[in-house]
Amino acid sequence: MDIFGRLTIDSLPFYSAVAASGAAVTVLGGLAVVGAITYFGAWRMVMTQWVSSVDHKKIGIMYIMLALVMLVRGFVDAAMMRSQQAIAYNNEGYLPPDHFDQIFSSHGTIMIFFMAMPFLSGLANLIVPQQIGSRDVAFPFMNSISLWLTTAGAGLMLISLVVGKFSTAGWTAYPPYSGVQYTPGVGVDYWLWMVFISGFATTMTGINFLVTIFKCRAPGMTMFRLPLFTWTIFITSVLIIFAFPALTVACATLILDRNFGFHFFTNELGGNMMNYINLFWLWGHPEVYILILPAFGVFSEVVSTFSQKRLFGYVSLVCATIAIGLLSFTVWLHHFFTMGSSAKVNSFFGTMTAIISVPTGVKVFDWLLTMYRGRIIFKPPMLFTIGFLVTFVIGGLSGVLLALPPVDYMMHNTTFLVAHFHNMIIPGVLFGYLAGYMYWFPKAFGFKLNEKWGTRAFWCWIIGFYIAFMPLYVLGMLGFPRRMEHYEIAAWQPHLIVAWVGAVIILLGMICLAVQLIVSIRERNEALDLSGDPWNGRSLEWATSSPAAPYNFAVLPKVESRDAWWDMKRRGVAYERPLEYEDIVMPKNTYAGLVIGVAGGIFGFAAIWWMWWLALLALAVIAGTIIYRASDDDDEFVMTASEVKEIEDARFEQLAKAPKNEMADEPGYAGDAAAEPAT
Amino acid sequence: MTTVADMTISHRDAERYEEKDFGFWLYLMSDAVIFALLFATYLIMVGNAAGGPTPKDVFELDRVVAETALLLLSSTTFGIAAVALSAGERGKVLLWLAVTFLLGAGFIYLEIGEFAGMIAEGAGPQRSGFLSAFFTLVGTHGLHVSVGLCWILVMMGQVYFKGITAPVASRLMRLGLFWHFLDIIWVVIFSVVYLPGLL
Numbered sequence: 001m002d003i004f005g006r007l008t009i010d011s012l013p014f015y016s017a018v019a020a021s022g023a024a025v026t027v028l029g030g031l032a033v034v035g036a037i038t039y040f041g042a043w044r045m046v047m048t049q050w051v052s053s054v055d056h057k058k059i060g061i062m063y064i065m066l067a068l069v070m071l072v073r074g075f076v077d078a079a080m081m082r083s084q085q086a087i088a089y090n091n092e093g094y095l096p097p098d099h100f101d102q103i104f105s106s107h108g109t110i111m112i113f114f115m116a117m118p119f120l121s122g123l124a125n126l127i128v129p130q131q132i133g134s135r136d137v138a139f140p141f142m143n144s145i146s147l148w149l150t151t152a153g154a155g156l157m158l159i160s161l162v163v164g165k166f167s168t169a170g171w172t173a174y175p176p177y178s179g180v181q182y183t184p185g186v187g188v189d190y191w192l193w194m195v196f197i198s199g200f201a202t203t204m205t206g207i208n209f210l211v212t213i214f215k216c217r218a219p220g221m222t223m224f225r226l227p228l229f230t231w232t233i234f235i236t237s238v239l240i241i242f243a244f245p246a247l248t249v250a251c252a253t254l255i256l257d258r259n260f261g262f263h264f265f266t267n268e269l270g271g272n273m274m275n276y277i278n279l280f281w282l283w284g285h286p287e288v289y290i291l292i293l294p295a296f297g298v299f300s301e302v303v304s305t306f307s308q309k310r311l312f313g314y315v316s317l318v319c320a321t322i323a324i325g326l327l328s329f330t331v332w333l334h335h336f337f338t339m340g341s342s343a344k345v346n347s348f349f350g351t352m353t354a355i356i357s358v359p360t361g362v363k364v365f366d367w368l369l370t371m372y373r374g375r376i377i378f379k380p381p382m383l384f385t386i387g388f389l390v391t392f393v394i395g396g397l398s399g400v401l402l403a404l405p406p407v408d409y410m411m412h413n414t415t416f417l418v419a420h421f422h423n424m425i426i427p428g429v430l431f432g433y434l435a436g437y438m439y440w441f442p443k444a445f446g447f448k449l450n451e452k453w454g455t456r457a458f459w460c461w462i463i464g465f466y467i468a469f470m471p472l473y474v475l476g477m478l479g480f481p482r483r484m485e486h487y488e489i490a491a492w493q494p495h496l497i498v499a500w501v502g503a504v505i506i507l508l509g510m511i512c513l514a515v516q517l518i519v520s521i522r523e524r525n526e527a528l529d530l531s532g533d534p535w536n537g538r539s540l541e542w543a544t545s546s547p548a549a550p551y552n553f554a555v556l557p558k559v560e561s562r563d564a565w566w567d568m569k570r571r572g573v574a575y576e577r578p579l580e581y582e583d584i585v586m587p588k589n590t591y592a593g594l595v596i597g598v599a600g601g602i603f604g605f606a607a608i609w610w611m612w613w614l615a616l617l618a619l620a621v622i623a624g625t626i627i628y629r630a631s632d633d634d635d636e637f638v639m640t641a642s643e644v645k646e647i648e649d650a651r652f653e654q655l656a657k658a659p660k661n662e663m664a665d666e667p668g669y670a671g672d673a674a675a676e677p678a679t
Numbered sequence: 680m681t682t683v684a685d686m687t688i689s690h691r692d693a694e695r696y697e698e699k700d701f702g703f704w705l706y707l708m709s710d711a712v713i714f715a716l717l718f719a720t721y722l723i724m725v726g727n728a729a730g731g732p733t734p735k736d737v738f739e740l741d742r743v744v745a746e747t748a749l750l751l752l753s754s755t756t757f758g759i760a761a762v763a764l765s766a767g768e769r770g771k772v773l774l775w776l777a778v779t780f781l782l783g784a785g786f787i788y789l790e791i792g793e794f795a796g797m798i799a800e801g802a803g804p805q806r807s808g809f810l811s812a813f814f815t816l817v818g819t820h821g822l823h824v825s826v827g828l829c830w831i832l833v834m835m836g837q838v839y840f841k842g843i844t845a846p847v848a849s850r851l852m853r854l855g856l857f858w859h860f861l862d863i864i865w866v867v868i869f870s871v872v873y874l875p876g877l878l
Binding site: 245257264266 | 713
């Protein structure tokens with residue numbers, strides 16, 4: 001047996017200048033991170049306080065860092081595609097077909113699995129325990145495993161740029177093309193194993209948050225007092241638990257087909273390739289809602305805070321969220337109407353698809369009515385929310401159009417579809433997460449993000465979005481198929497050039513985001529969040545200090561109403577100093593999660609390259625770590641009351657220095673909670 | 680949730696164990712979806728023998744009955760271990776866990792024999808869509824049982840070295856859930872895969 005499996009020196013990307021430079025950027029980027037940590041002498045801090053941490057807030061921050069890095073990588077892919085298509089009329093452009101195919105495959109894979117999913121897990125980690133008045137998630141150690149397995153998947157994604165070629169089968173990897181007969185090599189295996197490993201991690205995250213929200217709420221925090229963001233994470237967790245198994249099965253069976261000669265999806269010996277497509281979308285459609293519901297949650301929080309009003313129609317928003325969760329399992333076939341099901345089947349799924357837009361419409365009206373007669377303060381998160389509302393409705397309308405099977409037959413696999421789902425996902429998911437990032441950044445780091453650059457980022461993103469994607473609707477109707485590497489029809493090119501201009505404007509948006517971060521860190525002392533409540537917030541996460549103490553709440557809050565923190569401010573019981581503190585039991589930091597993540601990544605790499613001895617070794621390390629950890633009954637420590645008192649005293653000292661209400665100087669400020677009559 | 684009768688555990692620990700039990704139930708539900716999809720896949724593909732062996736040609740009633748008996752019996756013996764656990768009888772817990780392990784290992788031994796025999800006859804998973812689905816469904820269950828066997832060994836070690844402490848008892852309860860869950864899956868495999876194939 002060959003110890004390196006099918007890995008040879010030819011796997012390195014010296015065959016193409018573009019591929020080699022991509023690999024070089026990846027390697028140099030990795031080296032730059034290592035160099036920067038060494039330069040700042042930060043290894044000890046990184047190791048002992050971050051990568052070994054089981055604190056949900058730090059895990060959340062690391063998730064979001066991963067998401068932002070992958071956002072850059074995914075955007076570069078998008079920009080390369082736009083550039084290729086803008087010039088490739090009657091010529092080959094600058095990308096050979098094989099390379100272009102890898103780029104659209106990695107763009108989708110990265111944006112869904114390694115940008116949106118970590119961003120979602122990150123925001124949930126950062127905020128949910130604080131919103132429900134809990135000291136941590138239910139399973140802090142499992143949380144750490146989830147983070148590092150997700151990172152392992154993302155790591156494989158980056159490694160695929162350097163060693164071997166990535167999949168050319170799109171982010172959905174449909175057989176029979178993705179089968180070994182038509183696509184030999186490691187590309188599809190890279191895709192399969194990274195999705196398999198990170199899907200595992202996501203399932204654990206789903207279980208973790210469902211238990212956390214069900215079992216770890218503060219006294220008085222009933223289900224119908226939960227902030228909307230927590231509600232959406234709750235439903236998303238349910239969807240994760242029930243939908244991700246379908247992805248696991250789809251990936252596992254395709255792995256068996258490709259690597260062990262099974263016949264699940266092959267063209268001969270009794271394979272059934274449509275079964276893959278059913279399994280994939282049985283996960284894939286709930287996945288759309290897994291991504292978008294938390295963004296709806298963010299919008300709900302933001303719109304209420306910056307309209308300075310209670311959320312309109314709380315119960316209807318919760319019910320709409322639940323309804324979307326249920327209905328999301330009944331529409332998967334609309335991704336492949338052209339499979340050729342009977343008219344009855346297609347019309348059932350078309351009807352369900354139209355129905356699922358109803359609860360979404362309810363939500364849009366709730367947000368609008370929250371703003372109605374509110375005094376809106378136009379901070380960047382609010383701008384993203386308003387931008388979302390306008391843009392998302394357009395995407396929703398094109399979705400209702402595509403829900404009609406006869407229309408879908410015309411539009412299938414054209415850029416009309418590409419325009420539609422980007423029109424949902426960019427304003428719906430990405431704007432939501434960016435709004436959440438800017439809204440909760442002070443909670444994570446104790447200072448606010450620069451608003452000027454945030455506003456600029458917003459305008460670049462939204463203008464760039466329209467210019468980049470509206471032409472794709474037109475192109476789709478002109479019959480331009482998605483994933484075209486070059487074309488011979490002159491009428492298409494002008495639209496593609498306009499779309500390219502849009503991509504450039506989005507690039508400016510990306511730059512604004514980067515500048516915003518840098519400027520904010522530099523000028524952090526002018527934007528410190530001393531009170532922990534920079535936006536005059538309504539939910540409990542604003543009751544903690546910014547950044548929150550390791551235990552979040554020294555004394556668990558007693559909740560008496562929706563908008564718990566606002567209610568406490570109104571009753572004048574916010575910031576009450578407890579008479580005494582008690583000992584708090586906290587989970588110990590551990591490297592076990594990191595070890596499992598690294599071993600998981602090595603396992604994936606070994607399986608991709610058929611180094612089976614190494615794969616078994618990595619599995620043994622994982623098993624050993626889990627057994628070791630499962631036998632360790634001493635995984636917690638006690639933070640004594642005096643240590644807690646020390647931290648809390650410092651917090652109250654800081655509070656004394658803080659302005660009473662940081663929003664009071666804003667134009668349009670509507671008065672603080674204490675002035676509001678009891679409801 | 681039952682734990683050791685005469686064991687005093689703090690309110691916080693009790694809550695912790697309850698969270699873990701609930702989380703484990705959620706995992707089992709998610710695992711049940713995996714099996715449900717594998718069953719659905721099997722049912723779609725059972726007719727796709729591609730000119731190769733059909734269910735009638737490859738299933739042996741005797742062996743399947745023996746496998747079923749071993750696995751169902753192991754669930755019973757695990758139940759006896761759980762009773763001993765709540766009585767706090769360490770020796771008995773170890774004994775019945777060992778019996779459960781042997782029965783489970785016997786099941787795996789028979790299953791491996793079954794698979795090896797089929798592959799030797801040219802009815803391996805590469806032969807047809809039907810056989811791919813069969814090996815994957817039954818093999819996934821077998822893999823779960825094997826993981827369960829490792830878990831039983833780990834728990835026997837914990838009971839031996841740590842005694843019946845609250846965390847050990849809590850883990851044993853979840854192992855019980857897992858073991859009985861696999862039994863239920865096997866009953867469905869027997870009814871959906873073997874029985875129609877043999878009738």
